[in-house]
Amino acid sequence: MEEVAPFTSLKDKMWECKQCKKIWYYPLEKCIFCKSEVINQKPKGFIVKGISKVLVSSNGHEKIPYYNLLLEDENGNLHIKKTFKEYNRGDRFEQKACKNKTCVGLSSIGYSVIDATKRAIELIGGINFNPNDKIIIKPNIVLAKNPSTGIITNPSVVEGIIQYLLKEGSNRDNILILEGSLQDVDSKKAIKKSGYYDLCQRYGIKFKDLFSGDFVTREITMNHEKLIVQISKDIMEADLIINVPVVKTHFQTGVSLGIKNMKGIINHPSRKNMHRGKLQEQIAYLNTALPKYITIADGSIGLEGMGPGALGTPANFGLIIAGKDPVAVDRIICELIGLKVPLHITKAAELGLGELDLDKIEIIGEEMEIVKRKFKAADDKISPHPDIELIDGKPCSGCLNSVWSLLYRLKDISAEEISIAFGSQISEDMIGYGKIVAIGDCALNAVKNLGREAESLRGCPPSIEEQEKFLKKWLK
Amino acid sequence: MYISGIGKTKFGILNQSIPELAYEAMSKALEDSKQDIMNIDMIYVANFIAGPLQNQLHLNSLIASLLPGTNIPIIRIESACASSGAAVYQAALMTHKFNNIMVVGVEKMTNIDVYKATKAIASASDSVLDQKQGAIFPATYALIAQEYMSKYGLTKDDLSLIALKAHENANLNELAHFYGKEVTLEMIRNSPVICSPLKLFDCSPVTDGATALIISKEKKSDRDIRIIGSSFATDTISLSQRKDITTFSATKIAAKKAYEQAGISPGQIDFAEVHDCFTIAEVLAMEDLGFCEKGKSKEMIRSGETKLDGRLPIGTGGGLKAGGHPIGATGASQIYEIVKQLRREAGKRQIKNANIGMAQNIGGVGGSCAIHILKR
Numbered sequence: 133m134e135e136v137a138p139f140t141s142l143k144d145k146m147w148e149c150k151q152c153k154k155i156w157y158y159p160l161e162k163c164i165f166c167k168s169e170v171i172n173q174k175p176k177g178f179i180v181k182g183i184s185k186v187l188v189s190s191n192g193h194e195k196i197p198y199y200n201l202l203l204e205d206e207n208g209n210l211h212i213k214k215t216f217k218e219y220n221r222g223d224r225f226e227q228k229a230c231k232n233k234t235c236v237g238l239s240s241i242g243y244s245v246i247d248a249t250k251r252a253i254e255l256i257g258g259i260n261f262n263p264n265d266k267i268i269i270k271p272n273i274v275l276a277k278n279p280s281t282g283i284i285t286n287p288s289v290v291e292g293i294i295q296y297l298l299k300e301g302s303n304r305d306n307i308l309i310l311e312g313s314l315q316d317v318d319s320k321k322a323i324k325k326s327g328y329y330d331l332c333q334r335y336g337i338k339f340k341d342l343f344s345g346d347f348v349t350r351e352i353t354m355n356h357e358k359l360i361v362q363i364s365k366d367i368m369e370a371d372l373i374i375n376v377p378v379v380k381t382h383f384q385t386g387v388s389l390g391i392k393n394m395k396g397i398i399n400h401p402s403r404k405n406m407h408r409g410k411l412q413e414q415i416a417y418l419n420t421a422l423p424k425y426i427t428i429a430d431g432s433i434g435l436e437g438m439g440p441g442a443l444g445t446p447a448n449f450g451l452i453i454a455g456k457d458p459v460a461v462d463r464i465i466c467e468l469i470g471l472k473v474p475l476h477i478t479k480a481a482e483l484g485l486g487e488l489d490l491d492k493i494e495i496i497g498e499e500m501e502i503v504k505r506k507f508k509a510a511d512d513k514i515s516p517h518p519d520i521e522l523i524d525g526k527p528c529s530g531c532l533n534s535v536w537s538l539l540y541r542l543k544d545i546s547a548e549e550i551s552i553a554f555g556s557q558i559s560e561d562m563i564g565y566g567k568i569v570a571i572g573d574c575a576l577n578a579v580k581n582l583g584r585e586a587e588s589l590r591g592c593p594p595s596i597e598e599q600e601k602f603l604k605k606w607l608k
Numbered sequence: 609m610y611i612s613g614i615g616k617t618k619f620g621i622l623n624q625s626i627p628e629l630a631y632e633a634m635s636k637a638l639e640d641s642k643q644d645i646m647n648i649d650m651i652y653v654a655n656f657i658a659g660p661l662q663n664q665l666h667l668n669s670l671i672a673s674l675l676p677g678t679n680i681p682i683i684r685i686e687s688a689c690a691s692s693g694a695a696v697y698q699a700a701l702m703t704h705k706f707n708n709i710m711v712v713g714v715e716k717m718t719n720i721d722v723y724k725a726t727k728a729i730a731s732a733s734d735s736v737l738d739q740k741q742g743a744i745f746p747a748t749y750a751l752i753a754q755e756y757m758s759k760y761g762l763t764k765d766d767l768s769l770i771a772l773k774a775h776e777n778a779n780l781n782e783l784a785h786f787y788g789k790e791v792t793l794e795m796i797r798n799s800p801v802i803c804s805p806l807k808l809f810d811c812s813p814v815t816d817g818a819t820a821l822i823i824s825k826e827k828k829s830d831r832d833i834r835i836i837g838s839s840f841a842t843d844t845i846s847l848s849q850r851k852d853i854t855t856f857s858a859t860k861i862a863a864k865k866a867y868e869q870a871g872i873s874p875g876q877i878d879f880a881e882v883h884d885c886f887t888i889a890e891v892l893a894m895e896d897l898g899f900c901e902k903g904k905s906k907e908m909i910r911s912g913e914t915k916l917d918g919r920l921p922i923g924t925g926g927g928l929k930a931g932g933h934p935i936g937a938t939g940a941s942q943i944y945e946i947v948k949q950l951r952r953e954a955g956k957r958q959i960k961n962a963n964i965g966m967a968q969n970i971g972g973v974g975g976s977c978a979i980h981i982l983k984r
Contacts, residue, residue: 145737157737157849184750185804186742190726193742200747200803202755202847210848212748214741221758242736450740 145242146173146209155209159244172247175205178225195501201225216501230257234487235494236455236464238503245432245452249292252428252454255497259426263301265371266308269293270425272378272393273311274529275441276322282435282446285378287327289430289452293374294335304336310366312342312396314529319343340366347399354410354417361406361418362399373425375458379449379465381439381510383536384526385412386474388440389462390427391419391485407528408556408574416479419458427461429453434469436507441533443540444510451503459486460493470506516540519547520606523562523575525555530593531572538599546608553579553586569606571599609703610832611982613641613822614944619932620785621718622816626658626667629818630714631674633937637710637820641828645675648822649706651682652699654692654713655936660728661720671712686936688732689885693840693939693969693978696821700838703825713937714818725814729935732972734846746811746886748847748973750803753888756854757805760903764805767887768796769909771809771929774884777916778926780957785815785932810887815932819940821947833947836964837866837981845975856974859896863968866979867898870964874898877981878963879920879949881942883970884927893968894922897979921959924949939969939978950984 147156151168160170182202189196199218203211203225219225230237237255241248253259261267271285279286290309297307309332313322319341323329332339347362367373377393384407385392395406395415406414434449451468455461459481466473467490481488515522517539527535531554539552550567556574560582570576570588579586589602615636617629624632630653638645653671658664668682687694692713699709717725730744738748756762775791778784791809799808824832841862847853867873874897882893894905899920908914914922925931925945928938946965948954954962962984969978 155849157734157846182751182754183804184747184754184806185801186744186747187800187804188726188744188746188802189723190730190742190744191723192727192739193744194723198742200741200743200751202751202853208851210850210853212738212741212743212751212846212848214743240740242740 145211146175147171148173159247175207175209178203178205178211180219180221180223180225181210183219183221214502216499230255230494230496232494234457234460234492235496236453236460238495238497238500239452239454240498240503241432241450241452245286245288246292246295248452249289249428250296252452252497253293253296256454256456259296259300259372259374261297261300261302261372263303264306265302266306266369267297267302267372267374268366268370269307269309269374269376270367270393270397271309271311271328271376272388272396273322273326273328274314274396275317276313276325277442278325279327280433280446281442282378282380282433282444283441284326285376285430286432287331289428289432290328290376291331291335293376293428294337298335307337308366309337309339310342310364310397342366342397343399350421352417352421354413359414359417361402361421363421364397367397367422370423373423375425375427377427377429378434379429379431379453379469380435381437381444381471381507383438383440383510383532385415385476386510387462387466387469387471389465390429390458391415391462391476391480394419394422394425397422404528407526411526412475413479415476416483416485419480419485420483425458426456427454427458429461429465431465434507438510438536441529443533443536445508447505447507449505451498457486459488463488463490464493464495464500468500468504470504471509517543517547519549521549521551521566523551523553523558523568525553525558525562525575525578527555527572527574531555531574534593534596534599535571538596538603542603542607548606548608550606558582569603571602609700609835610824610827611821611835611943611947612708612824612828612832613637613643614947615640615820616783616941616944617818618783619815619817619934619941624816626655626662626664626714626716627670627674629716629816630671630712630820633714633818633820634674634710634712637822641822643708643822645678648680648708648710650680650702651710651712652685652695653682654685654695654711654940655715656686656688656691656732657715657717657728657935660731661725662716687976688971689883689933689935689938690969690971690976690978691936691939692819693942693967693980694976696823696939696943696980697838697840697978699823700835703823707825709823710820711823711940712818712820713940715934715936716816717814717934718816732975737846737848744803745973746803746806749886749888750806751847752853752892753805753886756888756891759854760906762891762906765797766906766909767810768793770884770887770890771796773915774923774927774929774931777924777957778930780955781925781931784926784930785813786926786930806886806888812885812928812933815934817932817934817937817941819937819944821940821943831951833950834983835980836872836983837870837979839863839865839869839979840977841865842976843974845972847973854892855902856892856896856970856977858974858977859893859968859970859979862977862979863897866981870981872964872981876964877920877966878961879924879959880922880966880968881924881927881945882922882968884923884929885933885970887929889970890922890927897966897968916957916959924954924957924959939967942967942969943980943982946982950982
């Protein structure tokens with residue numbers, strides 16, 4: 133008999149009192165009537181009991197017609213489910229479990245991010261490991277932010293993964309959460325503010341600042357160039373890596389998903405070098421040097437617009453996306469959020485890291501059309517200040533975040549028409565004839581190499597205070 | 609306790625704002641009761657949706673701003689579409705403490721992006737179990753209709769007859785949303801499907817309006833109408849949390865309590881205002897209130913028993929379906945209509961032998977229900 137997959141937002145949404153058999157549709161722990169334990173009830177199958185074709189749109193449900201199904205499980209409990217597929221009353225409503233490596237699980241978040249995460253793992257057939265395997269969970273904690281910002285991985289997603297691993301027999305001493313924040317970010321503050329410190333305390337799981345560990349050097353052949361990177365030794369020695377990116381837009385790479393999140397396992401000098409070079413291609417090549425990993429992408433909130441940092445906007449996506457093929461996962465997310473598949477993902481596919489063809493990727497769980505949510509793209513061409521142009525020399529996050537934040541804050545103050553250059557990839561055709569101001573060591577050197585005059589501010593990156601003081605003379 | 613004053617604005621697509629609508633209804637209720645505002649000891653303001661639609665909450669203080677210097681206790685009550693029914697229930701309970709309590713139900717729903725309004729109305733359902741699945745209220749009532757039709761042999765034409773009766777009654781009520789709109793059975797039958805099997809004319813409209821009632825401990829005049837039953841019950845918020853979707857437990861339980869309180873049986877009700885937000889809701893109400901056996905309401909519909917000249921007129925002012933459904937004002941408006949009938953002040957739509965009337969006010973898809981029984 134074929135294994136039946138759990139249907140997202142249906143099968144795990146019921147909780148039953150062991151004693152008095154009352155049913156709830158909310159993740160509760162204790163019965164208010166008899167004080168007994170409440171357990172998650174998982175119905176085995178559904179019959180379509182009723183169907184209504186909906187022909188009016190509402191916010192969040194713009195595409196019509198769709199169908200509301202009234203489903204009945206084997207215990208006579210009812211469930212309402214949205215679908216774009218046609219059913220008849222009396223039909224069975226189920227799907228087969230995923231057995232294909234290129235399948236991607238879509239788990240819609242109901243009342244519990246933790247449950248949705250565990251469901252996403254079940255959708256892709258679970259995670260295979262031995263009890264003594266060293267397991268690394270790699271979230272994204274780039275800044276010291278609260279998860280509601282959509283900037284960092286929601287610790288509840290990692291909590292769901294930890295619960296799954298412990299239930300399946302992992303030794304908690306073998307689980308390590310590994311992450312390194314941006315260079316100028318206090319990682320201890322980031323861990324506390326993001327909720328990871330509390331999470332680790334509660335589960336007795338270790339957290340390691342990636343930069344406190346050792347790195348191993350890897351030389352990767354990239355076309356005819358050599359890419360030399362320092363990769364976390366912990367990553368290279370892990371038996372199992374679970375990559376837990378947050379679904380974000382990114383001003384330089386279009387999106388920041390699973391493949392991009394793994395750039396976070398190299399040290400600061402390697403990160404800077406990468407930003408100075410062909411960033412997107414290098415991200416793809418870096419992934420070829422890494423052990424295989426599972427991706428469980430956090431779309432609980434997500435970030436759109438000018439991501440990946442504080443200039444983006446929380447997106448309230450409400451979805452967990454999981455898969456064992458890193459390219460397939462990223463490809464599906466791009467489709468779901470309506471953004472172009474960027475070079476680092478297509479290149480990763482070209483390098484044999486996974487499947488890019490939508491027709492060859494199996495979707496399990498939610499219907500794609502149901503959970504699609506268009507994200508506003510990041511646009512690095514538009515300066516947040518109406519009078520100040522930006523010359524994008526592909527700066528690293530240090531210069532970019534600080535310059536953008538500052539210009540955004542100053543956007544209502546008139547300024548002389550100047551062009552701020554940042555990053556090292558600046559060419560003659562980008563500069564034009566106006567007043568050029570270079571911010572950061574990379575831009576300063578690049579403009580100088582072109583033989584152009586520019587007022588400049590040194591630093592890697594210069595602080596926001598220094599930048600504001602420096603730009604003051606052009607503000608009116 | 610007694611209803612000693614009633615006031616209501618026109619229901620429909622109006623230019624007035626929430627404060628203006630509430631003020632008009634309150635002023636009319638005071639005028640009707642021949643009382644001064646200073647005689648009012650307390651006010652319950654009922655409203656459902658001003659938060660998401662107008663970004664206006666703290667309505668009790670907003671009402672206080674209409675009554676500068678009074679500083680009386682004013683409390684906002686929200687129970688989705690049953691908000692003002694809940695407010696009347698609460699006011700009735702509070703007559704042990706105060707002599708005169710005003711209930712004002714008010715809602716402003718038009719001149720707003722229809723997508724936003726539909727989503728806001730859906731906030732009366734479960735945010736995950738229903739809203740996330742796009743199960744807007746027309747869809748959930750459609751699922752009820754489908755199940756009921758299959759179980760009890762109700763037809764789409766039966767539902768059309770309910771809609772037709774509502775429009776006929778609304779045409780005799782100048783304050784009704786669809787007053788003056790000629791509606792034929794053919795128009796109803798040919799109207800577009802909203803959520804199958806429900807069509808446009810099976811649905812109540814999006815309406816602005818306000819209604820105010822004054823509930824007094826003592827009888828003040830012969831026009832005062834006695835509340836002989838007042839009850840309120842709740843049930844789970846989502847259809848998916850029920851076993852049988854062709855009946856509303858909240859209605860049955862609240863009705864049982866109200867009948868007991870009034871010391872009467874369903875057969876003694878002369879007429880009723882039921883919560884016909886969708887035509888199928890009237891079918892369920894007739895059975896849940898005990899007006900007929902389960903599955904037999906279609907016979908009452910087909911024989912015309914619920915029309916103005918029938919054995920048990922229902923929705924004499926046009927109901928929610930054609931009278932209008934300004935959510936927070938609806939329950940109070942139903943009681944307004946009962947009082948009009950019991951006072952013999954209903955004009956062209958006045959029914960004969962109106963001695964005991966009942967109002968059934970539902971929240972969401974049967975998640976809450978207020979029942980009031982009034983006697984002349």
